Amino acid sequence: MTPLLRFDRVALRRGGRLLFEGLGLALGPGERLQVTGPNGSGKSSLIRLAAGLLREDRGCVERVKLALADDALALDRELPLRRALMFWNGAVDRSMEALGLTHLADVGVRLLSSGQAKRATLARVAASDAPLWLLDEPLNALDSESTDRLARVIEAHLASGGAVLAASHQPLPGEWPRLELGL
Amino acid sequence: MIGALILRGMRRGFTGAAWLPVAFFLLIATLMPFAVGPDARLLGRIGAGTLWIAALTAALLPIERLVEPDRADGVLDQLALHGMAEESVATAKIIAHWLTFAPLLLIAAVPASALLAMDGAGLARTEIALAIGTPALAALAVAVAALTAGLPRAGSLAGLLLLPLAVPVLIFGASVSGGGGNSALLLESATSMVLLAGSPFVTAAAIRATRT
Numbered sequence: 001m002t003p004l005l006r007f008d009r010v011a012l013r014r015g016g017r018l019l020f021e022g023l024g025l026a027l028g029p030g031e032r033l034q035v036t037g038p039n040g041s042g043k044s045s046l047i048r049l050a051a052g053l054l055r056e057d058r059g060c061v062e063r064v065k066l067a068l069a070d071d072a073l074a075l076d077r078e079l080p081l082r083r084a085l086m087f088w089n090g091a092v093d094r095s096m097e098a099l100g101l102t103h104l105a106d107v108g109v110r111l112l113s114s115g116q117a118k119r120a121t122l123a124r125v126a127a128s129d130a131p132l133w134l135l136d137e138p139l140n141a142l143d144s145e146s147t148d149r150l151a152r153v154i155e156a157h158l159a160s161g162g163a164v165l166a167a168s169h170q171p172l173p174g175e176w177p178r179l180e181l182g183l
Numbered sequence: 184m185i186g187a188l189i190l191r192g193m194r195r196g197f198t199g200a201a202w203l204p205v206a207f208f209l210l211i212a213t214l215m216p217f218a219v220g221p222d223a224r225l226l227g228r229i230g231a232g233t234l235w236i237a238a239l240t241a242a243l244l245p246i247e248r249l250v251e252p253d254r255a256d257g258v259l260d261q262l263a264l265h266g267m268a269e270e271s272v273a274t275a276k277i278i279a280h281w282l283t284f285a286p287l288l289l290i291a292a293v294p295a296s297a298l299l300a301m302d303g304a305g306l307a308r309t310e311i312a313l314a315i316g317t318p319a320l321a322a323l324a325v326a327v328a329a330l331t332a333g334l335p336r337a338g339s340l341a342g343l344l345l346l347p348l349a350v351p352v353l354i355f356g357a358s359v360s361g362g363g364g365n366s367a368l369l370l371e372s373a374t375s376m377v378l379l380a381g382s383p384f385v386t387a388a389a390i391r392a393t394r395t
Contacts (some may be wrong), residue, residue: 048394051260052263053260053263053264054394068261072255072256072258072261073257074258076191078198087187088265124261
């Protein structure tokens with residue numbers, strides 16, 4: 001079984017500060033992992049490193065095609081939500097439905113509340129065909145109903161052989177193995 | 184994907200303030216007769232140079248909207264995750280920027296040349312020179328926009344960076360407009376090509392360097 005994401009003795013330094021070193025992890029199909037730790041412990045940096053947007057200082061990172069949802073919206077604010085999502089992926093209807101965004105399809109992205117915007121970034125990830133999902137603080141601004149929706153979307157993705165790496169300082173719904181940073 | 188990105192750049196350009204650089208271009212052409220007086224012979228002599236300065240400043244206007252919004256909003260990151268090389272992103276941005284400002288500028292050059300009392304031959308030469316030179320201006324604008332993305336007061340810094348780099352195009356372009364002949368045309372084309380070929384790589388390196 002080849003892992004979808006593998007860290008091999010990885011070290012990352014940001015602004016002269018060593019965030020972690022000798023970090024190893026592997027995520028296979030159907031596996032999930034939550035990265036936890038206090039503010040500034042390097043959760044987001046680890047996600048960006050996994051995405052290939054940062055370069056590791058030592059060690060090596062291997063990854064398959066992935067999708068990322070972080071704080072950045074990356075949707076054109078002047079467009080209606082559905083068209084903005086369709087820039088990234090043609091088939092968005094099912095993921096919009098799954099995250100309860102169908103009734104917002106024609107609403108301009110600039111008018112979305114922060115919780116709706118967060119769901120939109122999650123819908124972009126859910127609409128992609130990438131087997132590996134990277135979620136940075138996926139629960140930020142989500143209400144309890146949206147949290148349940150996200151949990152169902154994640155379960156479905158794992159059941160279809162995908163993998164999820166999520167960084168969050170609060171407990172995620174379901175059983176998540178944890179990787180604690182900043183100890 | 185690159186086609187979608189070009190279309191997106193044009194849509195954002197035109198729904199933004201695409202008329203602003205053109206209005207600025209015409210404004211400078213309008214102000215010139217007031218500043219130097221209505222002597223048609225003098226205006227005809229300096230007309231071509233005036234249009235070039237106007238084109239240069241017009242290319243500079245939208246520079247803050249070219250790269251920075253996409254960087255701040257994570258669009259550049261998402262494009263990288265979708266497997267698009269930064270060089271392709273840069274090329275798409277250059278093409279989209281050129282398409283949003285250059286054709287309008289070439290049209291606006293017609294009334295502007297009348298305001299500056301230029302003759303038909305002078306206008307024709309200027310149109311050719313602008314058509315060759317504006318891709319280089321677009322390429323420079325995108326590269327400088329990427330280099331200054333995320334910096335405070337990026338707009339004024341971008342002007343300081345871009346204007347010296349644009350001097351070769353300005354010299355040869357204005358020379359073509361002023362009747363410099365074949366060698367000026369070749370030199371302008373060569374400078375334009377160099378800037379156009381180099382800009383995607385500079386832009387891509389700058390985009391990668393802004394990732395934190």
